[in-house]
Amino acid sequence: MLLPFSIWFARVIQKMQGHQGFKNVSVPQTEELSAAIQRFANTDGDFNTVLPALTMHRRHGVSEPMPCIYNLGIAVITQGYKQIMVGDRLHNYGPGQLMLSTFDMPVTAHVTRASRSEPLLGMMLKLDIRLVAQVAFEMELLSSPESAYEPISVHKLEPALFDVLLRIVRLLDEPHLVSQLAPLLQQEIVVRLLAGPQGSQLRHIIADGTPRQRMAQTLSWLRKNFKQTLNLDDLAAHAHMTPSTFRQHFRDITGMSPLQFQKQMRLQEARQLMLNQAFDAGEASNLVGYESASQFSREYKRLFGAPPSRDIRRMRLETDASE
Known part of the structure; x- marks a missing residue:
């Protein structure tokens, strides 16, 4: 019987990691990704691409801390450094690292190193929670992880994951193929994320019936219905928690109250x-x-x-x- 693609691919990755390891990301590859980002972001700002989930970003100088929204997704910086605050938790990241955000949530972020000659260059790729859950199911990774949960985490960027991110950026130069090939590359990215060191963080939000998974559903609802009057008792009941437990879980994850x-x-x-x-x-x-x-x-x-x-x-x- 043929194995689902996700399971086969994950086993291949695990064998490669266990027996030979990955080489470091090469400088030419990093330079290629920087050049690709600058083609789409040739001035300061945030730029959409033909792939709706993928955006490019550029900043020419250090910025003040500024509130913004981070979606479920990953971000990579090829040049410059950023700092992100979630509640009282502080994260610094730059080249060679991967930032994973597991909720659509407000954060405070600012550029800590950039200049006109060496601007901050980065890319962000939104993840589809349904695809994450489907792949995790195929890989038999739906059990609740034991590791501590962080709504935003920073990890070493594995060369194999960097390679597929580079391939998805290269695909933008062939817009007529994006609709056919981008879903395959997005699935490969999810497989590698779940099989890698950041996989446990993704599993927290899809493990069925856990407080984290119920809170993820609540946050998703709030993200779409923030204009409505907020009733904390109703939200807590929907998450199958008492109001006090709901408020505590909410603050633990987001660093703020529901209001x-x-x-x-x-x-x-x-x-x-x-x-x-x-x-x-x-x-x-x-x-x-x-x-x-x-x-x-x-x-x-x-x-x-x-x-x-x-x-x-x-x-x-x-x-x-x-x-």
């Missing part, structure tokens, strides 16, 4: 509406669920350091200056 989580989601969305769709503060605040414009302005300034109009004007000036 703080919702507030950041609303403010981040309002910021994008003003920046990208030219809504004014009043329109944006209504669209994300605020009833009071003055409350929106106060909370926006507290999170981003300036009132909405001044913050958006500053961001547009910075974008114009980098082009």
